[in-house]
Amino acid sequence: MDLSTLATFxxxxxxxxxxxxxxxxxxxxxxxxxSVSALERELGVRLxxxxxxALSLTEAGREFFERSVGIxxxxxxxxxxxxxxxxEPRGTLRLTCGVEFGLIAVSGWIRAYLQRHPxxxxxxxxxxxxxxxxxxxxxxxxRLGPLADSSLAARRLGTLHYALYAAPAYLRRRGxxxxxxxxxxxxxxxxxxxxxxxxxxxxxxxxxxxVDLQPRLHAGNTFAVRDAAEAGLGVALLPCLVAAxxxxxxxxxPVLGRWAPPxxxxxxxxxxxRFLAPKVRAFVDLxxxxxxxxxxxx
Numbered sequence: 001m002d003l004s005t006l007a008t009f010x011x012x013x014x015x016x017x018x019x020x021x022x023x024x025x026x027x028x029x030x031x032x033x034x035s036v037s038a039l040e041r042e043l044g045v046r047l048x049x050x051x052x053x054a055l056s057l058t059e060a061g062r063e064f065f066e067r068s069v070g071i072x073x074x075x076x077x078x079x080x081x082x083x084x085x086x087x088e089p090r091g092t093l094r095l096t097c098g099v100e101f102g103l104i105a106v107s108g109w110i111r112a113y114l115q116r117h118p119x120x121x122x123x124x125x126x127x128x129x130x131x132x133x134x135x136x137x138x139x140x141x142x143r144l145g146p147l148a149d150s151s152l153a154a155r156r157l158g159t160l161h162y163a164l165y166a167a168p169a170y171l172r173r174r175g176x177x178x179x180x181x182x183x184x185x186x187x188x189x190x191x192x193x194x195x196x197x198x199x200x201x202x203x204x205x206x207x208x209x210x211v212d213l214q215p216r217l218h219a220g221n222t223f224a225v226r227d228a229a230e231a232g233l234g235v236a237l238l239p240c241l242v243a244a245x246x247x248x249x250x251x252x253x254p255v256l257g258r259w260a261p262p263x264x265x266x267x268x269x270x271x272x273x274r275f276l277a278p279k280v281r282a283f284v285d286l287x288x289x290x291x292x293x294x295x296x297x298x
Contacts (some may be wrong), residue, residue, distance in 0.1 A: 001039065001042055003071075003075060004035075005035055005038070005039050006068045006071060006072060007025075007072060007142070008021065008032055008035045008036065009035070009036055009039055009047065009064075009065070009068060010046070010065065010068050010069060011024055011025055011032075011033060011137075012036060012048070012055065013048075013055075013061075013065050013135075014135060014136050014137050016054070016055060016056075016057060018032045018033050018036075025133065025154060026234075029168075036048065041126055042264070043060075043064070044111075045058070045060040045061075045064075046058050046060065046061070047060060047061035047064055047065075048061055049061075053177040060235055066101060067127055069134060069135070073271070076277070077277075088117070088119055088277070088278065089117045089119065089120050089277075089278040089279040089281075089282040090119035090120055090279065091112075091119075091120060091121070091277070091279050092120070092121045092122070092123055092279075093120055093121070093122050093123070093139050093140075093279045093280065093283055094123045094124075094125075094128075094138045094139045095122065095124050095125070095138060095139060095141065095142065095283070096114075096124070096125040096127060096131040096133075096138050096140075096141045096142075097124075097126060097141060097142035097143070098126065098127070098128060098142075098143075099126045099127065099128055099143055099146065100221070100222050101142065101160075101266075102124070102126035102142075103126070103223075104222070104238075104239065104241050105241060105290070106124070106126075106142055106287075107124075107285055108290075109283070109287050109290060110122050110124060112286060113282065113283050113286055115198075115277075116282075116286070117282060120279050120282075125138070133152065133269070133270070133271050134271050137233050139269075139270065139271075139277070139279070139280050140268050140269060140270040140280055140283070140284070141268070141269045142157070142266065142267070142268055142269075142287070143266070143267050143269055144264050144265070144266055145264055145265065146265065147267055148267065152266045152269050152270065152271060153269070153270055153271070154167060154268065154270075155226075155267065155268045155274055155284055155288070156265060156266070156267050156270045157266045157267060157268055157284070157287045157288045157291050158265075158266055158291025158292070159263035159264060159265055159266060159291070160240075160241070160263060160264040160265075160266055161239070161260070161263045162237055162238065162239055162240065162253050162260055162261050162263070162264070163237070163238065163240055163243070163257070163260050164202075164235055164236070164237055164238075164254065164255045164256050164259070164260070165226075165229055165235070165236050165237075165238055165243050165246075165247070165252040165253065165254055165255065166229060166232075166234065166235045166236070166252065166253060166255050167229060167230055167231065167252060167253070168249060168250065168251075168252075168253055169232045170232040170233070170234065170235075171189075171253060171255070171267045173232070174187070177255055177256055178254055178256070179234065179256075180202050180209040180211050180256065180259055181209075183200075183211050183213075183235060183256075184211075185236065186234065186235050186256050187215075187216045187233060187234030188213045188214075188215045188216065188234050188235050189215055189217045189219075189225045189228045189229055189233060189234045189235065189236040189237075190213055190214060190215040190217065190218050190219075190225070190236075190237065191218055191219065191220070191221075191222055191225050191237065192218050193219040193237075196230060198212070198213035198214065198215050198218060199211065199212050199213060200213065200237055200261065201260070201262075202256070202259040202260060202261060203259065203260065203262065204258040205258075207257070214232060215234070216234050216259065217233065217234070222238065222239065223241055223242070224246075225237075225238065226238055226242050226243060226252075228248065229246075229252060230246055230251045230252060235255060237261065239247070263285060266291070268284045268288075270284075270285060
């Protein structure tokens with residue numbers, strides 16, 4: 001038994017199939033299947049229950065998988081320690097985040113990271129699901145909002161700010177709201193998120209006001225809401241990052257400037273804080289620098 005055999009078995013479990021594992025490992029399905037079968041013969045136990053539709057771990061397979069993940073993580077940690085001595089980030093960084101924030105911010109961080117560190121590669125998964133970092137072999141996740149209690153380590157990168165915006169043409173036609181109550185007389189454009197409840201919670205630092213909405217547009221995509229606002233269809237609540245270019249170009253104007261929802265915390269989450277490989281630490285430091293307002297290449 002060697003480390004490559006363990007890595008092959010772990011990749012089969014993480015991907016859920018021999019074919020996807022072979023693709024990830026850039027080898028042939030038959031070689032992956034032979035490797036797992038040889039491992040089962042060596043151990044004298046069945047690790048995977050195979051069917052025509054799916055693979056699943058046996059009880060022994062689950063125990064062996066957990067231990068294999070720990071062994072491979074320890075090897076990566078040792079390798080990373082040597083890289084830290086050398087100083088230069090290298091290798092493949094596997095990261096995950098939500099689709100929209102990936103497009104809004106993380107894709108730019110990745111470009112800057114690759115420009116700054118020529119010996120790294122990035123495997124990024126922009127997805128709506130919450131990825132299991134340990135079992136799926138990811139180095140880190142970028143997550144928005146309060147963090148659930150878990151065994152994972154985290155570093156706060158900064159906060160995502162929101163504001164209300166409308167097109168100048170809309171404001172000329174319908175007037176500019178001065179107080180949250182004025183929004184009842186306006187068309188609104190709302191991001192649906194994970195809830196279909198149409199309500200904005202706005203604060204000026206001293207007071208909090210909840211605005212119940214009957215939006216003309218209720219969409220599960222921030223960019224669709226922004227585009228509708230630019231088209232003059234109503235008042236939209238948007239991340240400031242998403243609205244920035246349109247504001248600079250004069251296509252949108254902030255409204256109710258003192259009133260905004262609470263900022264949303266943004267964290268980098270990783271399996272362990274005891275040791276961060278240089279490739280992970282470099283990316284997290286870069287992302288934190290963005291929120292601190294430091295200039296980056298690219």
